[in-house]
Amino acid sequence: MARDRPSPIVDEVLACRHDWVDALKSVWQAAQADRTAFPMLKARIEDDFDPGNGTHDTTVEANLSSHVLRLQPPDRRDEFDLYTIELLSDIWQSAYQSPTVLDELLSGEFDHEDLSQVHRRLAWSMWKLQTNGLFRARSRDNSPVRQLPVELLRVIFEELRAAHPRYPLLKGQDVWDRSSHLYARQICTQWRTIIDQTPSLWSPIVVDYNPYIARLALNLSKPEALDIITPRRPPRPRRLGPSNEKLIAYLLPQQLFRIRTLDIATRSWDETERVLDLLTASSAPCLESFRLSPGVHNVRNDYPAVTITPSIFSSDPPPSLRAVTVADLTIPLPSPLVQPTLVRLDLTRCRIWSSLDAMVDTLASLQALEEFCWRMSRGGLEDVGIEIMWPFESFMESSRNPVELRALHKLTLECPIQCTTAIFSHIVMPRTCRVAVLDDYMLTGEIEVERLETLVLGLRGTVGNHLLGAHVAEPCGTCPHVSLSQHPLAFSSSRNCLRIEGFQHDNSDDPDTAVFSISVFVNDRDATREEMQALSVLVREVLGWAGVKTATRLYADDPVVARFELWPAVLRSLPSLRCIDLGRSTRTKYASANVASLTQALALEDPLAPLLSRIVLRDLNLPLLLQKRLAFVIRSRFPLGCSMVALRIVNCDVDIDRLMDILRWDGAGMIYYEDDYSYQAMHPSPARVAHIGH
Incomplete structure (x- = not known):
């Protein structure tokens, strides 16, 4: 200061x-x-x-x-x-x-x-x-920025606007980033004039708690196509203010003819009905993306009660509509929202098809579809207030012939495994298509052997066979990186959901790039021995598939990895494993339990993962006794033909100097501290490991 x-x-x-x-x-x-x-x-x-x-x-x-x-x-x-x-x-x-x-x-x-x-x-x-x-x-006047031509400045400002096209929440704040060009507008009068005279910069309009910006953008964006977005503010969203409701009431009927993107999150059923009424005022010839989500947490008994009638957009299908995302609504067919031009169709708990026959008939008309998401979980990861019961029996068989979707590159299904099996058998997709499956079957309570076998056989016949075909046909079918993590939506739920993912590259932080994803509801630290055995059967099945069992890196942060019973199944299924990246889940009560369970599994007489050469610990507690135990276990594995191990510590409460002394004396050089961590360090050469080890 x-x-x-x-x-x-x-x-x-x-x-x-x-x-x-x-x-x-x-x-x-x-x-x-x-x-x-x-x-x-x-x-x-x-x-x-x-x-x-x-x-x-x-x-x-x-x-x-x-x-x-x-x-x-x-x-x-x-x-x-x-x-x-x-x-x-x-x-x-x-x-x-x-x-x-x-x-x-x-x-x-x-x-x-x-x-x-x-x-x-x-x-x-x-x-x-x-x-x-x-x-x-x-x-x-000597400033090189001020001497830039107006045309070049406009291009720069347009790039700034494109940096945040979807207006994400700022990290750690409940504030929406409208667009970077708004900040550049405050620099000087010249920049403000250029930005105000460039309509393409103002086409995204965020309807939030400052309607002045939205109204300004509406006036300065003419005649550009509009992107109308209402913010989502978890975990306790508030209703839009009266001024913003008036703005929506003006935008939809008056400007619908030039709206390109419509992303609306309402906060009540009444708001949803009013929005749908406004959307019937005129057609939407420029509409390319449509998203409507009530976001209601207290579901009524007649849920879902609000219907998107065929009169939406004056019953005139938008000719350029490419993406539709709808949640918790009823969509009777035919509908202007379901058109052959669709590239992405994302439906969450929507009543749209009465049977698998109707679904197959609709998919047969969507030959341009690249991404299809159908989330109809019986209880759902999100707490919606009641258990949603759907007639899934009508989705377990179909008399239709399989439909080929050549452009499909991502398929997401959240439904019982029997429905997933039936849908897989009626969709012919490319081998490169990424698949994500969530089953409502919960591995808690009394374990039923028949249901467990149905789950395992269903996953093998759907995702397993798809990966097998991809592994045989193309190299991209392999998954050298495997992740055992917690489903992100499970953080707001009272249940834990284990997610098993496979990645072709080292990008486990981005689930959209996963080659496959399987999620099941499980119990965590309170699970019984029978429940952990059932979970071990499931994990052993998935990790033993072609293209997965050759994985060399494992990332784990789910609460279930704090239990020892799961680790032998994991390590036996991945004989080529070279790196274990162990993190801490927010549901884990004791941050050192994950390391203790892994150490116990590595200490078995029949050494598991003999090629293991690197352990990465993130956000964990590592007590002194556990440090000594880990070093001793790695030391005792080396005479049995196992590799030396590099230990990397990231954001852990550890005295590094004391840790290095423990590794040196208790580990006898068979485990060493690594302070140079990068992506290349995840794949070290054996010569470098041997050199540092000595």
Whole structure:
């Protein structure tokens, strides 16, 4: 902070600058005459940056304006400099709060050590004002940015807008990032003019709690196509304010003809019904993406009660509609939302088909479909208030012939495994298609052998056979990276959901790139031995598939990995495993339990994962006894033909120096600390490992 720095030597700073000192004294005296003069002058300057704008009101302001210009650098005295104005704001405040400070400071009667905090702050502001302009360009016209052509600046601003096309939540904040061009608009008048005269920058309109920006964008975006977005603010979303509801009521019927993207999250059934009524006002010839989600947590007994009638868009199907995402609504067919032009169809708990025959008939007409998501879980990861019961029996068999979807590259199904099996048997998809499956069968309570066998056989006949075909046909079918993690939606649910994923590349943080994904409801630390055995059967089945059993890296952070019973099944299924990346789940009560269970599995007489050469620990506690135990286990494995192990610590509560001593003495060099971690370090050469180990 500037106030914490020592005071500069004022008499040296002000040497031979009597005119500058006189101007500063004049400003100081003006504060005694009228303390509101400078704030009023500053307000006028910020409005239009005109030096003559502050000289017509009072004599005090007229004189003050001339004194302020004299305090600026010589090359900046033709117009007000905003940096100088900010420096004078602090000096002006000191002037009417402590009128004698300036004279005391200029008199030189005080020693450096005797200066008060008020003296030091004023001296520091004076020094910055005196050196103003020394480290900046002498003229604003010399700035290379200001000399850029208008056409080039517009391209730059458009790139800034495209940096946040979906308006994500800022990390760790409940604030929506509207677009970067709004920040650039505040830099200077020239940039503001260019941005305001570029309609393409204003086409995304976010309807949030500041309707001024939305209305401004609506006026400045003409005649561009519009992207209308309402924000989602978890975990306790609030309703849109009255002004925003009025804005929606105006946008939809009046501007529907030029809306390109419509993304609306309502907060009640009444709002949903009003929005759907507004969407029947006219057609939407420019609409490309449609998303409507009520986001209602307390579901009524007649759920889902709201229907998207065929009269939406005046019963005129949008000719360019490519993406549809709908949740918790009823969609009777035929519908303007389901058209052959669709590339993405995402339905969550929507009543749209009465049987598998109807689904197959619809999919047969969607030959351009690239992504199909059908989430109809019986209980659901999201707490919707009641258990949703659907007639799944009608989705377990079909008399239709299989439909070929050549463009499909991602299939997501959340339904009982019997429905998944039937759907897989009636869809012919490319071998490169990524698949994600969630089953409502919960591995808790009393274990039924028949249901477990049905689950295992169903997964083998669907995802397993798909991976087998991909593995045989193309190299992309292999998954060298496997992840055992917690489903992200399970964090807001009262249940845990284990997700097994396979990746072709080291990008386990991005689930959209997973080659396959299987999720099941499980119990975690309170699971019985029978439940863990059932889960081991499932994990052993999935990890033993072609293209998966050759995985070399395992990432695990689910609570179930804190139980020892699961680790032998995992390690036996992955004989080529070379790296284990172990993290901590928020549901794990004891952060060291994951490491303890892994250490116990590695200590078995029949050594598992003999090629293991790296262990990465993230956000875990590593007590001293556990450090010694891990080092001893790795040391005892080496004579049995196992590799030396590199240990990487990331954000763990560990004394590194003591850890290195333990690894050196208890591990006898068979396990060593690695402080150089990168993507290349995940695949170390054997020569480098041997060199560091010795």
